[in-house]
Amino acid sequence: MNQINTRPGISITDNRASVWVWAPEAEKVSLKLNSKSLDLQKAERGYWHLTSDEINTGDKYKFSIDGGDELPDPASLSQPDGVHGSSEVIDLRAFAWKDANWQNPGLENYIIYELHTGTFTSEGDFRGIEAKLDHLVSLGVTAIEIMPVAQFPGERNWGYDGVFPYAVQNSYGGARGLQTLVDACHAKGLAVVLDVVYNHLGPEGNYFNGYGPYFTEKYNTPWGNAINFDDAGCDAVRHYFIENVLMWFRDFHIDALRMDAVHAIKDFSPVHILAEIKSSVDSLMQETGQKHYLIVECDLNDTRYINPIKKAGYGMDSQWIDEFHHALRITAGGEQTGYYSDFSGIDHLAKAYNDAYVYDGQYSPHRDKNFGSKATENGGEQFIVFSQNHDQVGNRMLGERSSELFSFEMQKLMAGAVLTSPYLPMLFMGEEWAETNRFMYFVSHTDPELAEAVRKGRKEEFAAFHAQGEAPDPMSEETYENSKLQWNSLSNDKHKLMLNFYRELIALRKSLPPLSKLSRKETKAVADTATNTLTLT
Amino acid sequence: MNQINTRPGISITDNRASVWVWAPEAEKVSLKLNSKSLDLQKAERGYWHLTSDEINTGDKYKFSIDGGDELPDPASLSQPDGVHGSSEVIDLRAFAWKDANWQNPGLENYIIYELHTGTFTSEGDFRGIEAKLDHLVSLGVTAIEIMPVAQFPGERNWGYDGVFPYAVQNSYGGARGLQTLVDACHAKGLAVVLDVVYNHLGPEGNYFNGYGPYFTEKYNTPWGNAINFDDAGCDAVRHYFIENVLMWFRDFHIDALRMDAVHAIKDFSPVHILAEIKSSVDSLMQETGQKHYLIVECDLNDTRYINPIKKAGYGMDSQWIDEFHHALRITAGGEQTGYYSDFSGIDHLAKAYNDAYVYDGQYSPHRDKNFGSKATENGGEQFIVFSQNHDQVGNRMLGERSSELFSFEMQKLMAGAVLTSPYLPMLFMGEEWAETNRFMYFVSHTDPELAEAVRKGRKEEFAAFHAQGEAPDPMSEETYENSKLQWNSLSNDKHKLMLNFYRELIALRKSLPPLSKLSRKETKAVADTATNTLTLT
Known part of the structure; x- marks a missing residue:
């Protein structure tokens, strides 16, 4: 890409604004700002450009293509009036960082705490x-992982319905709020992982089709047509997401990205978009001297994602392994419905300890195919394990946490299983004190048809679980409020006990080299199915 | 696959028939044969099986799933009454081969002659x-490449509408006819390449959906949903096509397969189906001591397809490069419409000589993206070039060959360009005497709606070409008859002259080491755009 060396959208440098927008089919593109209309100039490859000193921080704007409806900027940095409102000009570089001495720890030292800002x-x-x-520092975790913050419709959303990948949710505090938080984390010695969604865009407030072919009909995903990473016009779409990655690292000092469901990123290009992201991040790290990690959620058990680029991999640093969770949950007595039907318990848990992937080539009945590849050569820090996470809790019909499903002692055992593994452990907010509030699925779409479709979709999704009771209404504010952590639980002895247990366990993991050095080759799990016991040596 | 170690369909061994069919959703599968109905037994993974001595060569049969309509066998070896008729039991192993002394030549010695059996x-x-x-032996080519012969609807078809990948078109002579031809080719020292289609199945006589999930909605192709190579149930589909490859090599003594449009094979499995095919063929070659090659038509300029498996490639031996053709045609004065718009002439031709791919990373305006990868490490025998082929001729609205579009002397120059390249040359039937009959697009669907859709589709396809005149009717028998070679042309001096020119040129290529050894590194093309001259050194 020679045509555009900077971020799409509006950037302010020395009181001068640079505007870039991709609209390859347009004959005319105008910036509507205050009561002015400024025409952009056509650049190469479908881009339109303008530099102007008539654009200032705080200005609200939209674009109009060929004289049509005014649309917010797909690369908007701020949506103060929500997804349908105007975009706002802000200057990301204006923040006064105080974290000059911060050093991102080695990935092997990450103990991750996943949280959802709203709840x-x-x-x-x-x-x-x-x-x-x-609280988090005294718990002992070393990194927080923030569920997606890209602007979504309304004020209640897990974050996976974001439609402005460059804009930080206004109700959370916007870009400045996130910069302040990251700075504060670094001051306290905590790394920050940000969850980002590059496999789809939300259904409401999605103005991308008004600009260009951001989607392709070549591939279908659970959320409709796939994002266009390899079809005509894909270079601008690739550039859009690569610059997004670089923005989080460069302008928000984020330490690692957790990329959502990358198996739904469909790309048959000679260089996969993830590998191109990795190369771009490598260049940034060369330039700044700061380390940044790329973590993926991937449901394919395919080491291609985490193998180095020189071995024809995509070079991702680490990935979630849900299969450890599934095996652990079945071992703990969880029901074998839905996708859990593939997991038999302690022998599978032992396999996860030993081989990372439970399915590494065998026939999976649930998927109805031979599934997975062998991860023999991959290090322990390349896998992230947990006994619960937002999905495993919130995708249950009722959103029950482990605290409601397993005994107190079993919860401790599950925590032990995660924190003694040769992988990177991750906790889900509140599990450290056995939070009893559920974490339910909630949205606040403003489009009534869509809201109804979400309700309906949730119901259909639970067919396989045969769960009892009525599904909570995802649109209801009550569902959201009841999903919040109850910090006052910490005055209760039982919850204090669990918190202390987690503190001790984390401290133990950090202090004992066999636990902290993540040596997969020196760790061996043996399952005794008769006694449901697993021995780690 | 432990469940089925043999070819799907019906095989005869020692007068006993073994029947395998995949019908994963079925409760009951019956073989309807003569006036009998034999129930199959359920085996693992959705397969159904039967061994019986009540089934004999020549018997006609269908299957009934759960008591429903009788359907032909998806792995039928013979469809004597066409695509909608019964399947026929035949014994592929009964043929008395006389080619025990045949040795498949090294791929670098292939000079390929593409032909369509019907015309x-x-x-x-x-x-x-x-x-x-x-005629072919005296011409000097070393291999014939037969356009697809899988059973298609009616008697007139290029072959890409085949719906029984295991059955050889009855009107061509069926399985026995093909075996006889291959044996005769080997006796005359000619290798046989067979064109096979693994990226889609034809629209008429396609009974696959009656059996199982042979298709997936995950991906869309120009021909509808993609064949299921990575979705639930894919193992049986993969097995089906792998066994098909092995059948051609083992039971038909085919020397090489040319796999059609493999870019439309969508497979995100850890092991791509092409790589799995390669491994299976490697095992077969170990077993039999015979060499077999895998050639692909691929529109991606991605060396992953032709790189060895140990370098994370798919291990294909060779691929077509249409870009050489496109550059050559523009150099020769061809019109720059449609996909030719990306090609500028002699500088691109020089690039094809030097780099194989014309686009190896640059921006392609026609595709509207940066396109291709560098093929620096790939040998000359990994690329197949031509000045015309069935597609480049027949996909023109009127089907004009080079003989009609270029002067006699220019045709000779184009032949020279192909036969002096450091790649494998391919001729299209009749070009050696400048055949004047066109090669048009023809079908003989029996479904009238489909026939009309094909007519309509053809017309829309030519929008970019702005070709003059009326499109020939693909359904008309006349279109087919007028596409046949006119062998009596050879009594004409001009055609004789061209034939002799080709003979001399091929003989020259074989006798001169700089031409025959395909050393890309020792061949260098330099273009002089001012004089439209290319120098090969």
Whole structure:
């Protein structure tokens, strides 16, 4: 890409604004700002450009293509009035960082704490998180992982319905709020992982089709047509997401990205978009001297994703392994319905300890095919394990956490299983004190048809689980409020006990070299199915 | 696959028939044969099986699933009454081969002659081809490439509408006819390449959906849903096509397969189906001591397809490069419409000589993206070039060959360009004497709606070409008859002259080491755009 060396959208440098927008079919593109209309100039490869000193921080704007409806900027950095409103000009570089001495720890030292901004605290925003950092430091985790913050419709959403990948959710505190939080985390010695979604865009407030072929009909995903990473016009789409990655690292000092469901990124190009992202991040790291990690959620058990680029992999640093969770949950007595039907218990858990992937070539009845590849050559830090996470809790019809499903002692055993593994452990917010509130699925779409479709979709999804009771209404504010952590639980002895247990366990993991050095080759799990016992040596 | 170690369909061994069919959703599968109904037994993974001595060569049969309509066998070896009729039991192993001394030549010695069975001779069948082998031997080509022969609807089809990948078109002479032809080719020192289609199945007589999930909705191709190579149930589909490859090599003594449009094979498995085919063929070659090659038509300029498996490639031996053709045609004065718009002439031709791919990373305006990868490490025998082929001729609205589009002397120059390249040359039937009959697109669907859709589709396809005149009717028998070679042309001096020119040129290529050894590194093309001259050193 010679045509556009900077981020799409509006950037401010020395009081001068640079505007880039991709609209390859357009004959005319105008910037509607305050009461002005500024015409952009056609550049190469479908881009339109303008530099102007009439554009200032705080200005609200939209674009009009060929004189049509005014649309928000697909690379908007701020949507102060929500997904359908105007975009706002902000200057990401204006933040005064105080983290010059921060060093991203080695990935092997990551102990991750996944949280959802809206429900982590009663405030439901970045400031709320900041107020709880001391709790996290004393717990002993070394990184927080923030569920997606890209602007979504309304104020209640897990984050996977984001439609402005460059704009930080206004109700959480926007870009400035996130920068402040990251700075505060670094001051307290915590790394920050940000969850980002590059496999689809949400259904409401999605104005991309008004600009260009961001989607392709070549591939279908669970969320409709796939994002266009290899069809005509794909270079601009690739550039859009690569620049997004670079923005989080460069302008928000994010330490690692967790890329959502990368198996739904369909790309048959000679260089897969993930490999191109990796190369771009390598260049950035060369330039800045800062380390950044790329973590993927991937449902394919395919080491191609985490193998180095020189071995024809995509070069991702680490990936989630849900299969460890599934095996652990069945071992703990969880029901074998739905996707759990592939997992038999302690022998599979032992396999996850030993081989990372439970299915590494065998026939999977649930998937009805031979599934997976062998991960023999991959290091322990390349796999992230957990006994619960937002999906495994929230995708249950009722959103029950382990606290409701397993005994107190079993919860401790599950925590032990995760924290003694030769992989990177991850906790889900509140599990450290056995939070009893559920974490339910919630949205706040403003389009009534869509809201109804979401309700219906949720119901259909649970056919395989045969769960009892009525599904909570995802649109209801109550569902959201009831999903929030109850910090006052910590005055209760039982919850304090669990918190202390987690603290001790984490401290133990850090202090004992056999636990902290993640040597897969020196760790061996042996299952005794008769006694349902697993021995780690 | 432990469940089925043999070919699907019906095989005869020692007068006993073994029947395998995949019908994963079925409760009951019956074989309807003569006036009998034999129930199959359920085996693992959705397969159904039967061994019986009540089934004999020549018997006609269908299957009934759960008591429903009787359907032909998806792995039928013979469809004597066409695509909608019964399947026929035949014994592929009964043929008495006389080619024990045949040795498949090194791929670098292949000089390929592409032909279409129906239009190569007035007979329009395998016997017709056999009668012309002496012509081909005296021409000097070393291999014939037969356009697809899998059973298609009616008697007129290029072959890409085949719906029984295991059955040889009855009107061509069926399985026995093909075996006889291959044996005759080997006796005359000619190798046989067979064109096979693994990226889609034809629209008429396609009974696959009655059996199982042979298709997946995950991916869309120009021909509808993609064949299921990586979705639930894919193992049986993969097995089906792998066994098909092995059948051609083992039971038909085919020397190489040319796999059609493999870019439309969508497979995100850890092991791509082409790589799995390669491994299976490697095992077969170990077993039999015979060499077999895998050639692909691929529109991606991605060396992953032709790189060895140990370098994370798919291990294909060779691939077509249409770009050489496109550059050559523009250099020769061809019109720059449609996909030719990406090609500028002699500089691109020089690039094809030097780099194989014209686009190896640059921006392609026609594709509207950066396109291709560098093929620096791939040998000359990994690329097949031509100045015309069935597609480049027949996909023109009127089907004009080079003989009609270029001067006599220019045709000679184009032949020279192909036969002096450091790649494998391929001729299209009749070009050696500048055949004047067109090679048009023809079908003989029996479904009237489909026939109309094909007519309509053809017209839309030519929008970009702005070709003059009326499109020939693909359904008309006249279109087919007028596409046949006119062998009596050879009594004409001009055609004789061209034939002699080709003979001399091929003989020259074989006798001169700089031409025959395909050393890409020692061949260098330099273009002089001012004089439209290319120098090979």
